[in-house]
Amino acid sequence: MSRFNVVMALALVVCALAVIQAQHRSRTYFVELERLKKEARVLDEQWGQLQLEQSTWANLARVDTLARTRLGLVEPAHGRVRIETLADAP
Amino acid sequence: MNYHSRKLLKLNLAPWRMATVGSLLLAGLVVVAGRAFYLQGLNTNYLQGKGDALTNRNLTLPAHRGQVSDRNGKLLAISTPVESLWARPDELKLSNDERAQLARVLGVSPQALEKTLARKTRGEFSVRRPVTPEQAVRIAAMGVPGLHLRREFRRYYPAGEVAAHVVGFTNVDDLGQEGVERAYQDWLAGREGQRRIQRDRRGNTIRDLAPIRTAQMGGNLALSLDLNIQYLAHRELAAAIVALKAKGGSVVVLDAKTGEILALANQPIFNPNNRRNYSPEPMRNRAVIDTFEPGSTIKPFVAAAVLERDLYRPDSVIDTPETWRVGAKLVRDTHPHPQLTVSEIIQKSSNVGAVKLAMSMTPQQYWDVLHRSGFGQLPGSGFPGETAGRLRDAATWKPVEHATMAYGYGLSVSLLQLTRAYMAFANDGEVMPLSFLKREPQEIVGERVFSPAVARKVRAMMETVTQEGGTGMRTRVPGYRVAGKTGTAHKLVDGRYAPNRFLSSFVGMAPVSNPRLIIGVVIDEPSGGVYYGGSTAGPVFAQVMAASLRQLAVPPDAPDTATRVTQNAPPVAARAGGGA
Numbered sequence: 001m002s003r004f005n006v007v008m009a010l011a012l013v014v015c016a017l018a019v020i021q022a023q024h025r026s027r028t029y030f031v032e033l034e035r036l037k038k039e040a041r042v043l044d045e046q047w048g049q050l051q052l053e054q055s056t057w058a059n060l061a062r063v064d065t066l067a068r069t070r071l072g073l074v075e076p077a078h079g080r081v082r083i084e085t086l087a088d089a090p
Numbered sequence: 091m092n093y094h095s096r097k098l099l100k101l102n103l104a105p106w107r108m109a110t111v112g113s114l115l116l117a118g119l120v121v122v123a124g125r126a127f128y129l130q131g132l133n134t135n136y137l138q139g140k141g142d143a144l145t146n147r148n149l150t151l152p153a154h155r156g157q158v159s160d161r162n163g164k165l166l167a168i169s170t171p172v173e174s175l176w177a178r179p180d181e182l183k184l185s186n187d188e189r190a191q192l193a194r195v196l197g198v199s200p201q202a203l204e205k206t207l208a209r210k211t212r213g214e215f216s217v218r219r220p221v222t223p224e225q226a227v228r229i230a231a232m233g234v235p236g237l238h239l240r241r242e243f244r245r246y247y248p249a250g251e252v253a254a255h256v257v258g259f260t261n262v263d264d265l266g267q268e269g270v271e272r273a274y275q276d277w278l279a280g281r282e283g284q285r286r287i288q289r290d291r292r293g294n295t296i297r298d299l300a301p302i303r304t305a306q307m308g309g310n311l312a313l314s315l316d317l318n319i320q321y322l323a324h325r326e327l328a329a330a331i332v333a334l335k336a337k338g339g340s341v342v343v344l345d346a347k348t349g350e351i352l353a354l355a356n357q358p359i360f361n362p363n364n365r366r367n368y369s370p371e372p373m374r375n376r377a378v379i380d381t382f383e384p385g386s387t388i389k390p391f392v393a394a395a396v397l398e399r400d401l402y403r404p405d406s407v408i409d410t411p412e413t414w415r416v417g418a419k420l421v422r423d424t425h426p427h428p429q430l431t432v433s434e435i436i437q438k439s440s441n442v443g444a445v446k447l448a449m450s451m452t453p454q455q456y457w458d459v460l461h462r463s464g465f466g467q468l469p470g471s472g473f474p475g476e477t478a479g480r481l482r483d484a485a486t487w488k489p490v491e492h493a494t495m496a497y498g499y500g501l502s503v504s505l506l507q508l509t510r511a512y513m514a515f516a517n518d519g520e521v522m523p524l525s526f527l528k529r530e531p532q533e534i535v536g537e538r539v540f541s542p543a544v545a546r547k548v549r550a551m552m553e554t555v556t557q558e559g560g561t562g563m564r565t566r567v568p569g570y571r572v573a574g575k576t577g578t579a580h581k582l583v584d585g586r587y588a589p590n591r592f593l594s595s596f597v598g599m600a601p602v603s604n605p606r607l608i609i610g611v612v613i614d615e616p617s618g619g620v621y622y623g624g625s626t627a628g629p630v631f632a633q634v635m636a637a638s639l640r641q642l643a644v645p646p647d648a649p650d651t652a653t654r655v656t657q658n659a660p661p662v663a664a665r666a667g668g669g670a
Contacts, residue, residue: 027296034295041152048154048170055165055248060321078568083646 145288146299153280154243155264156308158257158271160317161350161528166257167271169243169264169308173226174219177207182236192237195228196221219262220244245271249317251359252324255375256315256351256526258474259362268373270313270526272474280308312528314350319343319638323353326633327611331357334616334626340377341634342509346605348534349513349522351471352638354378354506379475381502382593382612385579386439386561386623388460388498390515393436394540394548395459396447404433404547414442416493421445437554439561439576441497448496449489456495457484462539463511464521465503471524479503498579505595509610512597515552515573516605519545549573553602565628567600567636569646574598574631576623581615591615596627600635601647609635 067073158167193200245260258269266272283305288297323341343353358372396402412426423442435443466481480502494500513521520536552573555562561576577595580587595612599605611627
């Protein structure tokens, strides 16, 4: 009887420690999860800002002006365009 | 063992002393137990609440408004977080030095700042929304009690004024005020969420207790607009308005097959990114909200009506004297021809001819065609403030009105409505429902307005408008066959037609062999000397059409020597046509 008690007591202690361990681990993971969620949010915002920046640089009015002034591009005159049709085109 | 049996340990106490000590201890126990019961049993909710208040917090989960993009995913509106400065007046303690510094950071005079901060409001008010990131850092470093920064989302419109009338804008509270932002407010708006968390001593979140409400991000929206075409329409219209010294104007570009609105530009414009200088006038989406009398652009519908009833054929000859009397009204042609065919009436835009055609029907019959074409009814684009125009009931028409209705006076339309009605000619008689949203072809059910034969005949008549002898010779697009109709209408000013104020319009389609695009242009009061629709709105149409067809890589259909079409060529077609 007393041996059984000792075994049970030991088992109890082991279980208690396991609970503590599990709890600790769950909290650590949770903190990690929170950190990653926050990071995701920050990255999401950054993505939005980069999209905004990209569309500002790629603004058609800006591209149009730069193409005409700095690069000296012109729209091809009608006679200088050749339309090609692929033989196997649907 | 029996203690009592040992002499040494035997206590010789009076029983009352035992009883006293015993009862004192018992009383102590009762007090402790009672207290414990009081705290644990009776007061537990209150105390638990106090305990939770130390560790548990409600966390707001931010949700931002959805993005708006064009049909190819180019950004038109996006929400991005910014800081704004708020004050809590009852906690605000600002020394003179700090006030001066804050005023410097915000770039206002200390007096003006004083006035802003002295506002008598309960609770909080915003001092500056938004502040720049640099300002935010400096204000946070000052650490003034009662002043705090708050994270908010601000809406940006990368395309700026180019797509402003369609996209619209939101107010500071992120509520859609105009345009698509308003029409799809419920879909675009995000809903903040909340959840309850437990924090440790250091402020780390350690446990998720309960999600109170999940955050709902605003939905994204892909519009039917093509930003490239939109930009071209905007650019050409803006240039024309300056050149023609006009008050305003609009351009609508429709996909002839699907009814999608590929571009819609207006002048004057506004910048949705700059919320100061509010003025309602340039914000109005004229193409959708304003109505005008269509003038000669209504004539193809007259032709369609008589063809449909087999009253005339396209080559039937009609006497068209210079003037023609209907009741008290004298209908006049500015460029008279003694005889014209039905097709030439459209080509030369003869008022007398159109009146004679319209008068060969009863008012009800003519009304029926106009009504079927969508006049007097909402175009159904879902745009806020969309107008139905005006088409009076045929029973109330007097003969004069029956006549003027034939050349576009006495009824009013919006440009969007008129352009939509031309879809019947472009799409072999079938009108597709309009849409500001991108959509898949299979979900569309059209509405038959004319038979394919009638639609094609009228289209052929409208092609002559752009040919030698027509009123729209300046609407030609190199490489493509173009059909359309010019319109020049006197403006109604104080109930009378002003002799020298015009609304010039052109609605057309290309390529005629299989129309892909319909473009409607209206110019409000051109005052540079030219005012005919063919020479004011026409060139804008031609420019936008040429550029859009190239953009969409539509193969040319005109027998044209300038464009060499070669068969069996190496695969460079993709490069030649597919520039996005």
